Amino acid sequence: xxxxxxxxxxxxxxxxxxxxxxxxxxxxxxxxxxxxxxxxxxxxxxxxxxxxxxxxxxxxxxxxxxxxxxxxxxxxxxxxxxxxxxxxxxxxxxxxxxxxxxxxxxxxxxxxxxxxxxxxxxxxxxxxxxxxxxxxxxxxxxxxxxxxxxxx
Amino acid sequence: xxxxxxxxxxxxxxxxxxxxxxxxxxxxxxxxxxxxxxxxxxxxxxxxxxxxxxxxxxxxxxxxxxxxxxxxxxxxxxxxxxxxxxxxxxxxxxxxxxxxxxxxxxxxxxxxxxxxxxxxxxxxxxxxxxxxxxxxxxxxxxxxxxxxxxxxxxxxxxxxxxxxxxxxxxxxxxxxxxxxxxxxxxxxxxxxxxxxxxxxxxxxxxxxxxxxxxxxxxxxxxxxxxxxxxxxxxxxxxxxxxxxxxxxxxxxxxxxxxxxxxxxxxxxxxxxxxxxxxxxxxxxxxxxxxxxxxxxxxxxxxxxxxxxxxxxxxxxxxxxxxxxxxxxxxxxxxxxxxxxxxxxxxxxxxxxxxxxxxxxxxxxxxxxxxxxxxxxxxxxxxxxxxxxxxxxxxxxxxxxxxxxxxxxxxxxxxxxxxxxxxxxx
Numbered sequence: 001x002x003x004x005x006x007x008x009x010x011x012x013x014x015x016x017x018x019x020x021x022x023x024x025x026x027x028x029x030x031x032x033x034x035x036x037x038x039x040x041x042x043x044x045x046x047x048x049x050x051x052x053x054x055x056x057x058x059x060x061x062x063x064x065x066x067x068x069x070x071x072x073x074x075x076x077x078x079x080x081x082x083x084x085x086x087x088x089x090x091x092x093x094x095x096x097x098x099x100x101x102x103x104x105x106x107x108x109x110x111x112x113x114x115x116x117x118x119x120x121x122x123x124x125x126x127x128x129x130x131x132x133x134x135x136x137x138x139x140x141x142x143x144x145x146x147x148x149x150x151x152x
Numbered sequence: 153x154x155x156x157x158x159x160x161x162x163x164x165x166x167x168x169x170x171x172x173x174x175x176x177x178x179x180x181x182x183x184x185x186x187x188x189x190x191x192x193x194x195x196x197x198x199x200x201x202x203x204x205x206x207x208x209x210x211x212x213x214x215x216x217x218x219x220x221x222x223x224x225x226x227x228x229x230x231x232x233x234x235x236x237x238x239x240x241x242x243x244x245x246x247x248x249x250x251x252x253x254x255x256x257x258x259x260x261x262x263x264x265x266x267x268x269x270x271x272x273x274x275x276x277x278x279x280x281x282x283x284x285x286x287x288x289x290x291x292x293x294x295x296x297x298x299x300x301x302x303x304x305x306x307x308x309x310x311x312x313x314x315x316x317x318x319x320x321x322x323x324x325x326x327x328x329x330x331x332x333x334x335x336x337x338x339x340x341x342x343x344x345x346x347x348x349x350x351x352x353x354x355x356x357x358x359x360x361x362x363x364x365x366x367x368x369x370x371x372x373x374x375x376x377x378x379x380x381x382x383x384x385x386x387x388x389x390x391x392x393x394x395x396x397x398x399x400x401x402x403x404x405x406x407x408x409x410x411x412x413x414x415x416x417x418x419x420x421x422x423x424x425x426x427x428x429x430x431x432x433x434x435x436x437x438x439x440x441x442x443x444x445x446x447x448x449x450x451x452x453x454x455x456x457x458x459x460x461x462x463x464x465x466x467x468x469x470x471x472x473x474x475x476x477x478x479x480x481x482x483x484x485x486x487x488x489x490x491x492x493x494x495x496x497x498x499x500x501x502x503x504x505x506x507x508x509x510x511x512x513x514x515x516x517x518x519x520x521x522x523x524x525x526x527x528x529x530x531x532x533x534x535x536x537x538x539x540x541x542x543x544x545x546x547x548x549x550x551x552x553x554x555x556x557x558x559x560x561x562x563x564x565x566x567x568x569x570x571x572x573x574x575x576x577x
Contacts (some may be wrong), residue, residue, distance in 0.1 A: 003179070003524040007517075007575060015576075038516055038532045039546035061546060063516035064576065127516060 005117030006124070007064070014111065015064040020074035024057040029141025033134035035126055040066045044073075044134040046142040052081050058131060065115075065124050070131035072111045077135065082144055088112075092132055096125050161469045168556050170195040170461075181526030184561045189344055189372060189505045189552030190530050191394045194458070198397060201457035205450050213449055214423055214440070228449050231456030232439070238459045239370075239389065240380040241406055248405040248412065248439040249452050253371040254294040256390035256405035257338070259442060260367060261298040263415040264336070268306045274414040276365060279335055281307035286329050286337045286364075288313035288321055289542055292344050293535040295369045299338060313339070315542055319346040319495035319502075326358055334364040341373035341389075345536040345550065346495030347478075347505040349373065356385045365411070371395060375462075375554070376503050377471035387411055393451065397555075398458035402451035405442070412438030419444040462555075470555050474504040477553045481506055481562045488569050494543050504553035507534070510569065513576045515549040521575055522549075522568040529565070 023030075027045035034041050040062030047055040056078045058070045073092075077085045092112050095102050100120035104113040118128045140146055168174050171193045176183050185193060205227060211220030213228045229244070236244040250256050267277035279285070285299050289312055303310045311329055314322040321339070330337055337359045342349045352368055359366045367388040373379055374389070375396030381389055388411070393402035407415075417424055417435050421444035426434040435441045462470060479499040485491055490511035496502040510518055519531035530550045533540045540547060551565055 003521075006520065012576070039537070039540065040514075040516070041546070063514035065516070121520070124516070124520070 006121055008114040008117060010111050010114035011064060011068045014068035014071040018067060018071040020057065020078060021059065021071065022057060023059050024055055027055070027057065027138075028143060029138040031134045031137035031141060033130055033137070035062070035066070035130055037126070038063070040127060040130055042066065042070055042131045042134050044070070044131060044138045046135065046138040046144070048082065048139075048142045048144060051083070053077060053079060053085050055079075056135065058134075060131070062130070063124075063127050065118055065127040066130045069115065069128045072115070073131050073135060076110055076112060082139075085139075086144075086146060089132060089136060093129065095119060096128050096132075162465050162473070164473070164556065164558055167465070168558075170197060171556055172196060172199075174556060178526040178528065179524050184525075184527040184564045186527060186529050186551040186553065186557070186561060186565060188554035188557070189395070189550065191400070192375065192397050192554055193556065194397055194399065194454075195461055197461050198399070198454050198457045202399065202450050202454040205453045210450075212446055224449055227453045227456075228447070231452040231459075234456040234459045235404055236406075238463070239374065239406060240382050242382065242409060245437070245439055246406055246409055246412060248407065248442045249447055250403045250405060250442075251401055251448065252394070252403035253292075253369065253390045253392040254298075254403075256392075256403050257294055257367070257369065258298045259405050259418050260388060260390075260407075260415075261302045262418040265302055265305050266416040266418065270416060273416060276335070276363075276411075277415060279303075279306040279308040282333060283308040283335045284311055284331070284333045285309070286311045286313070286334055286339075288339050289315045289538050290319075290321065290343045290346060290348065290536065291338075291340050291538075292369065292371065293537070294371075295338055295340060296538070299336075308335070309333075315346070315539065318497075319343075319348050321348065321350050323354055326354060330355065330358045330362060330364060332362050334359065334362055336365050336367065338367040338369065340369040340371075341379070342370075342376070342503045342505070343495065343536070343539070344372050344505060345507050345534040345539045345548065347502040347507070348495055349377075349501050349503055351501075352384060352386060360385075372503065372505065376474055378467040381406055381408075393455035393458065396455075396458055397461055398455035399451045401448045402455045404455075407438070412442070415442075417441050417444070421445045423447075465555060473555060474553055474557070475499055477557050477559065477562065478502065478504040478506070480559050481551065481553070481565075484562050484566050485569075488566060489573070491569070494539070494545075494548055504557070505550060506552070507548040507550045509545055509548055510572060513572060515547045517576060518549045518569070518572050521572040522565070525564065525568040525571065527561075527565055527568045 027047045030045045032043045042060035045057045209223040211224040213225040233244045267273035268279045365387040368386040370389045370391040374391040387408045389406045394400040424444040494507040515531035
């Protein structure tokens with residue numbers, strides 16, 4: 001059933017007990033993103049040392065999808081090498097923009113695969129992408145070179 | 153509000169049969185449409201009139217001598233007369249058609265703007281540094297942003313009424329807010345987020361005392377209860393067809409006699425002129441002056457049909473029905489644990505639009521679970537973000553009712569909210 005795929009247990013779990021929440025020092029770049037249609041907000045900080053992320057911290061308020069997405073993002077990216085983090089980022093964005101037609105790579109996306117159901121709800125895709133878009137901006141501000149802009 | 157004593161005089165179940173969409177299912181459940189403040193559903197009578205117009209009477213208006221053009225013009229101007237009668241306007245020529253309320257409000261804003269940039273314009277529409285425009289904190293963005301932009305263009309100052317903790321317009325600073333510097337007061341008749349119905353009497357009296365004009369945003373009032381522009385004493389009123397059983401793409405700016413003709417044109421083009429030379433043009437009187445280009449003809453005809461439909465029920469009966477549903481819903485929602493209502497919590501002086509929050513559960517999630525039950529509500533800031541900021545929430549869930557809403561639908565909403573609390577509790 002579609003609805004249960006949207007609110008998978010993993011998403012509700014991350015929403016109720018978020019991982020790595022809270023803004024931390026030191027950081028190289030910060031970005032604050034807002035979803036103007038619903039008022040969801042997220043602030044992401046990225047800390048980089050050489051070619052490796054050393055922390056991704058965040059604060060936000062919003063729906064279960066956006067806040068769980070930030071928690072999963074933290075789990076997946078916080079200490080990855082920069083190039084791998086960007087690969088995961090791109091895979092998540094592709095999954096969200098795939099209208100439910102993209103088969104997610106569980107090895108790459110971990111708990112992020114739980115969001116594959118969200119892709120079938122166009123009104124909620126922006127919720128899931130909010131922290132990821134903020135992450136990308138924060139990474140750029142932290143000095144990371146990223147590919148061309150992906151539209152949410 | 154005297155008409156509230158009139159009981160429901162129509163059979164809601166029979167009336168619902170006029171609305172084909174109310175027979176459909178959503179996610180395996182009967183549709184429970186609680187988003188009429190966003191847009192209303194349309195009865196078959198409106199759809200039929202629009203279809204017949206396209207199939208039998210389609211021609212351009214106000215410019216053809218042929219039969220189809222004449223029939224189309226009669227239908228279009230007939231709709232204008234229905235609108236005028238519906239709001240008790242003295243003359244159909246005071247009714248300007250546009251796309252929606254937003255366009256109606258912008259039309260007035262740009263008339264002010266154009267008058268301010270012209271030397272020989274009517275002083276009532278001239279704005280500059282030192283002049284003031286007054287709105288309120290409970291306005292829809294469509295009655296905030298055009299005035300912010302106008303004030304930026306002219307150097308005038310924007311001021312606003314506050315909202316009280318219980319969701320009423322705070323008029324305690326009326327005499328300070330509306331003063332000899334005020335050129336325009338633009339306030340909402342019924343809030344699209346709080347449901348509050350404002351009585352503009354004191355504001356109108358004060359505005360006119362200091363020589364200011366008053367625009368009333370009737371987007372949420374004209375569809376739901378009798379509105380008499382002469383009794384209200386306002387100078388302008390804006391509303392939209394799609395929230396009152398009509399189609400999208402048709403809205404109204406009504407202006408008191410003499411005022412529209414004192415306003416400079418906004419859009420230039422065909423139909424709005426008196427004569428055109430290569431150097432310069434003169435302009436038609438209102439309403440044609442403000443209706444450049446081919447107007448939304450069939451949409452106006454559809455709005456006329458919607459007005460016929462509402463008149464058949466009677467606006468007092470519409471109001472009485474919604475009052476009953478609102479009272480029922482306020483009581484039912486009060487039984488939902490952790491539910492907080494924004495705006496008046498009793499049915500007096502409020503309409504059938506109820507915003508609320510469930511503690512700790514985001515409105516997006518509330519709306520998504522309700523949708524899975526076939527219950528369609530709006531979630532978000534409802535284009536009234538300052539109200540959300542006022543009450544310290546990023547967004548709310550809003551259920552809004554109309555002439556076709558039943559108590560069973562309110563029950564479905566309450567059951568849905570129980571499920572929301574189970575999923576996220």
